[in-house]
Amino acid sequence: MKKLDGKEVSAKIQEQVKAEIESLKEKTGRVPGLTVVIVGDDPASKIYVRSKDKMAAKLGINSRVIRLDAEVSRQELIGKIKELNEDDEVDGVLVQLPLPGKFDTWDILDHLDPGKDADSFLPAGLGMILLNRSRVFPCTPAGILKILEYYEIDVTGMDVVVVGRSFIVGKPIAAMLTNLHATVTVCHTRTKDLPAVVRRADMVVAAVGKAGIIGPDMVKEGAVLIDVGVNRLNKKEEVERYCTERQQEKFVKKGYGICGDIHKDAYAKSSYYTPVPGGVGLMTVAMLMHNTLQLFKKRVKT
Numbered sequence: 001m002k003k004l005d006g007k008e009v010s011a012k013i014q015e016q017v018k019a020e021i022e023s024l025k026e027k028t029g030r031v032p033g034l035t036v037v038i039v040g041d042d043p044a045s046k047i048y049v050r051s052k053d054k055m056a057a058k059l060g061i062n063s064r065v066i067r068l069d070a071e072v073s074r075q076e077l078i079g080k081i082k083e084l085n086e087d088d089e090v091d092g093v094l095v096q097l098p099l100p101g102k103f104d105t106w107d108i109l110d111h112l113d114p115g116k117d118a119d120s121f122l123p124a125g126l127g128m129i130l131l132n133r134s135r136v137f138p139c140t141p142a143g144i145l146k147i148l149e150y151y152e153i154d155v156t157g158m159d160v161v162v163v164g165r166s167f168i169v170g171k172p173i174a175a176m177l178t179n180l181h182a183t184v185t186v187c188h189t190r191t192k193d194l195p196a197v198v199r200r201a202d203m204v205v206a207a208v209g210k211a212g213i214i215g216p217d218m219v220k221e222g223a224v225l226i227d228v229g230v231n232r233l234n235k236k237e238e239v240e241r242y243c244t245e246r247q248q249e250k251f252v253k254k255g256y257g258i259c260g261d262i263h264k265d266a267y268a269k270s271s272y273y274t275p276v277p278g279g280v281g282l283m284t285v286a287m288l289m290h291n292t293l294q295l296f297k298k299r300v301k302t
């Protein structure tokens, strides 16, 4: 088994994005602009948004965060998005999800200019992925493909099982892997016999958000394990059952441990696996920077 190091791949992407931004700045006198909109004060979202803002600034992107109160009205929020659509300094916009419960996500996102959709969440972006004509992909699936590319893992002909059917990860990664000639099966909460399906997989992509749901008994010897789940556990028995030793130490110090959807005991059966933390999660923010650069290039027509 070999660990796929998200930190190493993320560092490489950041280096490439930074270098390209510098050279485009010389050519065009402009740098890419990214605006993140966050509504309310979900603690996890606040941490993500801070890390996006920090990385954007580090790579030379003109980064802005618009923080709106959870009480903001639908009209005000849509008005803000329309302003960003018109703002020539803004190449990419990301509306951090989840939005507070009173909003209908699509009712809001539908007002965003598809040419500025840094997440590639809008129907136009997803449609382009299905047609295999896309240059911008949702950040987490894009990060998975970059890891596979970096470690020269060719998915052609592989039986891939994707567990989870969200529009953020499961659905787009299934289409993207199909475009790369994998044979893809998508599993979800109503799948009749999840262990039987997963056991056939040459590669498992787990994106469910349930600690250790993919157990060692469900994994074929030599499978590639890609874990998108980030689960925060604070009960001692759970931390001991699902978290690596390192995270168990963290639990003692900080009162919580992080683990993925793939049980740590399954790693030993794999050919390659992404750890949690330290795997796919670290790629997501780097791919947002990559996407912002692609949107900028399209807008300035380089």
Ligand code: GUN
Binding pocket: 094, 095, 096, 097, 098, 119, 139, 140, 168, 284
């Ligand atoms: N919330 C969790 N992941 C994401 C993401 O990739 N993009 C946005 N906009 N919100 C998220």
